[in-house]
Amino acid sequence: MILKCVAIDDEPLALELLSKFISQTAFLKLEGRFSNAIEALSFLNQNEVQLIFMDIQMPDLSGMELARILDGKKNNDKTRIIFCTAYNQFAIEGYKVEALDYLLKPYSYEDFLAAATKAYQYFDRIHNTPVAKSAEPTATQEFIFLKVEYQLVKVMLKDITHVEAYKDYVKVHLKSKANPLLSLTSMKNMEELLPSEKFMRVHRSFIVALDHIDSVAKNVIQIGDHQIAVGENYKEQFLEFLSKWMS
Known part of the structure; x- marks a missing residue:
């Protein structure tokens, strides 16, 4: 488009x-x-x-x-x-x-x-968005564009496991790649780009894909080989999500 x-x-x-x-x-x-x-x-x-x-x-x-x-x-x-x-x-x-x-x-x-x-x-x-299917959920975005070096890269949302702050950049970790994408942007911009129903900021340095969470123990999220601590300022929102997850 x-x-x-x-x-x-x-x-x-x-x-x-x-x-x-x-x-x-x-x-x-x-x-x-x-x-x-x-x-x-x-x-x-x-x-x-x-x-x-x-x-x-x-x-x-x-x-x-x-x-x-x-x-x-x-x-x-x-x-x-x-x-x-x-x-x-x-x-x-x-x-x-x-x-x-x-x-x-x-x-x-x-x-x-x-x-x-x-x-x-x-x-x-x-x-x-379907016009005459009000009883069904509407379509949501499936990808975002990220600036990686000197090009725009199309990234599928379902491929993103988590996002990590790295100096003036962010590391976007993907399920399909061993190495993360390094993009010159901020965590705030990433939080705005990513749909809130699929992603959640759990730490000043981390945003996680909710579908990719493998386990949670003592405020530590496990995604594959990565362990991500839930920050104090984000615990309430994450616990609310967990309560729905466990119901």
Whole structure:
């Protein structure tokens, strides 16, 4: 699945960087770049895109005003917005117009990729959700994209056994590989990427795949040959999960 995108920013350098990040992301396609929201609105009225990356403070028509206009249109779930701004005071307003994410300038490609991946997973869920089977569980995501060295790697969720913090990186341990994948991202980003019904953070340095837990003894989780301690701040949530597991 390729997501059609537009980039909107009145600052030339910011627009250039945003366009570059979109172009180097395998599952995004840049359909247009605009230095003001009025030109962008004219384009969006005639063309369908899935994702809009845009600044908020722009002359004539602000990004927030454009978001409200788009929010009033029918089928607005087909187009989602990721704000890219230097001002964090707009975060609450961003959530009111159901912005998918909020990138605070200056942001890195890692930050951009995390937001773009969230968008990919959103549209993947929309695409795979059955329309007339309300009595059945809806489809969930099956994979994520991780930045490994200079490429994006598709990782199946069922293959992940656990995630481990490692300096400025994370180690993603896989059932199918002897060595973990090393990705330049944070545990917080991984926690947001991974579906909470399948993964749980049990320590400041560990996220575990619930389906891959072999045993638990004295607050120590066994996954294959790995023993993972449950941190004090995570015990209550994990014990709640265990109580359902044992019922």
